[in-house]
Amino acid sequence: MENATEALVVINWETGKFVNASNSAEALFKIPKDKLLELGPLDISPEFQPDGTESKEIFAQFTQQALKKGKESFNWTCIDMERNPIPCEIRLVKIPSRKEKLLRGSIIDISDKIEKVKELEIANKKIGELKLIALRSVMSPHFIFNALNSIQYFIGKNERLNAINYLSTFSKLIRSILNHSVDNKIKLSEEVEMLKNYISLEMLRFEDKFDFNLIIDPELEIDYIEIPSLLIQPYVENAILHGLYNKPEKGTLTIEITEKGDVIYFTIQDDGIGRNAAMLLNAKSFPKHKSLGLKLTQERLELINENRNISFYIEDLEKNGEPSGTKVTIGILS
Incomplete structure (x- = not known):
């Protein structure tokens, strides 16, 4: 026992003291063997374990289990002579006597x-x-590609003024994207500004085919709250291109940003044709097309969720039994 490579001790549970100890136990606790044999397990343990449990109480439970079952293993924090913590794995084995x-x-x-x-x-x-x-390096070109299509649309229609106005707003958008392309987080105020620029471009492109409402909780300090960048835009884009664009009459897009407790909620709601109808139309018009933006955003949500609590919920709205739009709710722990 004296020459064991790991620290070994023999404990008399009735006296609560060590009756034998290996040389490696002396080295681990920096306590001479004769002094160590005057001590017991609780003398080389802090009063409380790191999780807040009382060492005396919990060690008694482990010991009783070892005496009853014959053995017991558990993680424990000991202390040496200088009271430095030593994280350990303890293995107790009952000795017949x-x-x-x-x-x-x-x-x-x-x-x-x-x-x-x-x-x-x-x-x-x-x-x-x-x-x-x-993922952001892929998302940003995807984002920019759609905006460039809009500029091409106006040039193709020979609408010079619209093309100039569009380019002006587009340049602001590009500047924002470049500034935040490598940032994990962005100020909520900056994300809102990017969304407003993007939506104004789409409203111009689709000739006011929809109205836009932005509702922000006045209690929110949007200049101080940070969120993952470019997280909301793909859902806004989806609402416009698939829900509202295909609606025969004028529609409405509503984005609401609220705070409940420590969670910031983003609600993107449209009164478009609904997801099922949009998927059928898309399958007919673009049978091989896949929504890259949403797929990448879903991957980002999964990756971010390893470090942050993010909730996501999508709801198909109905009115009188008929599809009446889509509502997406994203919750981000602030």
């Missing part, structure tokens, strides 16, 4: 293991951030 309640304790220092887990978590977080940057 007629006179005493003896347990052999194997104490394994898992500091290196915990450090490696932390390093892995940091590495995975960095990988997630790089994936988000890569």
